[in-house]
Amino acid sequence: MHKTNQIIKNKFDYFLKILALILIILFNRTTLVYGSNNNWIEVSKTPAGVQYLDTDSLVIKGKGIIEITTKYLRIDPESSKEIEENIYAMKINCLTNKFKDISVNGKKNLNAKWEASNGDKLLDDVILDSCKNV
Numbered sequence: 001m002h003k004t005n006q007i008i009k010n011k012f013d014y015f016l017k018i019l020a021l022i023l024i025i026l027f028n029r030t031t032l033v034y035g036s037n038n039n040w041i042e043v044s045k046t047p048a049g050v051q052y053l054d055t056d057s058l059v060i061k062g063k064g065i066i067e068i069t070t071k072y073l074r075i076d077p078e079s080s081k082e083i084e085e086n087i088y089a090m091k092i093n094c095l096t097n098k099f100k101d102i103s104v105n106g107k108k109n110l111n112a113k114w115e116a117s118n119g120d121k122l123l124d125d126v127i128l129d130s131c132k133n134v
Contacts, residue, residue, distance in 0.1 A: 068089075
């Protein structure tokens with residue numbers, strides 16, 4: 001009788017282990033990403049890329065200076081397929097129309113300096129659109 005009980009116990013333990021494994025696989029939510037919601041709007045498009053703004057990220061920092069999150073999708077002009085995506089946290093001086101990238105893809109840029117857009121249509125459009133309500 002003792003041997004029969006041990007066999008039943010072993011089978012029950014095996015069943016519980018398999019059940020636990022199945023539950024872990026079914027309810028594993030590692031594919032979910034928890035983060036801030038973004039409200040991306042397309043600001044500008046060229047054959048080389050598309051520029052977006054996160055309208056919910058706009059923060060007024062002081063005298064004409066704002067901070068905003070942007071996304072740039074680099075496009076292959078021949079195939080029109082996305083090559084690369086970069087997320088920028090930018091400070092923009094709306095009085096001088098200069099900007100600096102303070103973070104790229106989550107990596108802080110402590111040495112960022114104020115720059116002009118130098119005629120870059122995507123940057124010009126980001127600055128214009130970001131500063132229109134400031």
